[in-house]
Amino acid sequence: MVSESRHGGSKKRYRISKRANQLSPSGIRKFFDLLASIEGVISLGVGEPDYATPWHIIESAIESLEKGQTMYTSNSGMPELRQELARYLHGHYGLDYDPNTELLITVGVSEALDLAMRAIINPGDEVIMPDPHYVAYDSCVILAGGKVVTVPTYEDDNFEISAADIEMNLTGNTRAILIGYPANPTGAVMSREKTEELTDVARHHGVLVISDEIYAKLVYGVEHVCVAALPGMRENTVLLGGFSKAYAMTGWRIGYAAAPAEIIAAMTKIHQYTMMCAPTMAQVAALEALKSGEESAAEMVEDYNRRRLFMVKGLRDIGLPCFEPKGAFYAFPSIRITGMTSEDFAEALLTEEKVAAVPGSAFGECGEGYIRCCYATSMADIEEALARMKRFVSKHRKD
Numbered sequence: 006m007v008s009e010s011r012h013g014g015s016k017k018r019y020r021i022s023k024r025a026n027q028l029s030p031s032g033i034r035k036f037f038d039l040l041a042s043i044e045g046v047i048s049l050g051v052g053e054p055d056y057a058t059p060w061h062i063i064e065s066a067i068e069s070l071e072k073g074q075t076m077y078t079s080n081s082g083m084p085e086l087r088q089e090l091a092r093y094l095h096g097h098y099g100l101d102y103d104p105n106t107e108l109l110i111t112v113g114v115s116e117a118l119d120l121a122m123r124a125i126i127n128p129g130d131e132v133i134m135p136d137p138h139y140v141a142y143d144s145c146v147i148l149a150g151g152k153v154v155t156v157p158t159y160e161d162d163n164f165e166i167s168a169a170d171i172e173m174n175l176t177g178n179t180r181a182i183l184i185g186y187p188a189n190p191t192g193a194v195m196s197r198e199k200t201e202e203l204t205d206v207a208r209h210h211g212v213l214v215i216s217d218e219i220y221a222k223l224v225y226g227v228e229h230v231c232v233a234a235l236p237g238m239r240e241n242t243v244l245l246g247g248f249s250k251a252y253a254m255t256g257w258r259i260g261y262a263a264a265p266a267e268i269i270a271a272m273t274k275i276h277q278y279t280m281m282c283a284p285t286m287a288q289v290a291a292l293e294a295l296k297s298g299e300e301s302a303a304e305m306v307e308d309y310n311r312r313r314l315f316m317v318k319g320l321r322d323i324g325l326p327c328f329e330p331k332g333a334f335y336a337f338p339s340i341r342i343t344g345m346t347s348e349d350f351a352e353a354l355l356t357e358e359k360v361a362a363v364p365g366s367a368f369g370e371c372g373e374g375y376i377r378c379c380y381a382t383s384m385a386d387i388e389e390a391l392a393r394m395k396r397f398v399s400k401h402r403k404d
């Protein structure tokens with residue numbers, strides 16, 4: 006009672022910070038919760054491989070535990086892992102990072118995103134990002150005290166963010182451009198030409214690019230362009246990468262950031278007070294993944310590609326127009342023929358047909374009219390989900 010009368014508002018509002026109050030709960034989580042209460046659901050909701058981590062990676066971690074490797078590591082991550090990562094980035098992109106000052110091992114790309122934002126944002130600074138975008142992007146900016154500026158992207162433009170639109174949204178407060186291609190939720194891959202246009206704008210205006218390249222390996226018949234590897238961009242990019250998707254390692258919680266030393270130093274300071282270090286056994290596993298995981302990753306990608314083709318064709322066949330995703334493991338069909346909102350569609354699909362997909366609106370206003378279907382699930386489940394969706398669409402279509 007005392008705190009209520011002294012501070013005017015309700016006790017609950019007084020206890021929670023303005024920044025935390027500004028966040029909306031993840032639209033994806035809401036669906037997981039609903040899904041958990043219904044039996045027999047086929048989930049196209051979760052953005053996670055259905056594979057277990059390749060055995061040789063698991064084994065390396067077991068071995069390290071058996072040897073008693075259970076202590077903290079250096080805050081920046083095990084030196085051997087940083088050295089191997091430096092070799093990997095050199096081998097794949099011709100990028101040279103100093104493993105001692107320019108690489109940081111993090112608790113997934115999730116932590117790396119948060120650290121990057123907290124390291125560069127002053128209150129009121131603006132971060133430009135595409136709409137739709139991965140659900141954590143705006144939250145990280147808000148938690149760091151920044152302001153989210155979204156740039157609409159459209160199916161007709163391959164959901165690529167346009168450099169001209171970015172330029173129109175630049176102000177004296179713009180601190181960074183945050184992009185993630187291959188993209189969640191659309192599966193879009195940004196072409197070399199468009200990426201170069203974007204980096205020209207960033208360089209010209211001296212704005213940092215934070216590039217979330219967690220899906221870098223998951224591309225189908227097109228190239229992945231690493232932003233930091235474009236001319237003049239190594240000094241102007243915070244490159245984020247991870248192990249969750251390509252090596253089926255979501256639960257290990259391991260990722261990394263590569264950036265100029267002053268940015269990594271700032272991120273490391275925050276990381277050392279909040280995380281200390283990424284899980285030791287996960288670091289050992291990541292080292293094994295970098296050293297010998299290419300083959301298993303390539304096999305999974307081949308399999309995702311089969312599922313991608315099957316899913317996209319299946320969605321089109323049941324009457325849902327579907328943009329062709331060239332990366333990640335999501336299809337993003339339009340559900341406009343039903344006249345329903347994305348949220349109503351997803352909710353009704355779950356309750357009537359027990360298929361879980363995520364409403365496109367969970368990823369931003371431009372996601373309205375779409376749903377996200379993850380195809381990193383078995384062919385049998387995709388087939389059954391499509392059969393159920395066919396029934397659902399024929400019942401609800403308005404055209």
Ligand SMILES: Cc1ncc(COP(=O)(O)O)c(C=O)c1O
Nearest residue numbers: 052113114115139189247249260
């Ligand atoms: C675009 C994107 N970035 C980052 C993440 C988080 O990845 P991690 O498991 O490395 O924290 C995800 C997970 O779905 C994602 O889709």
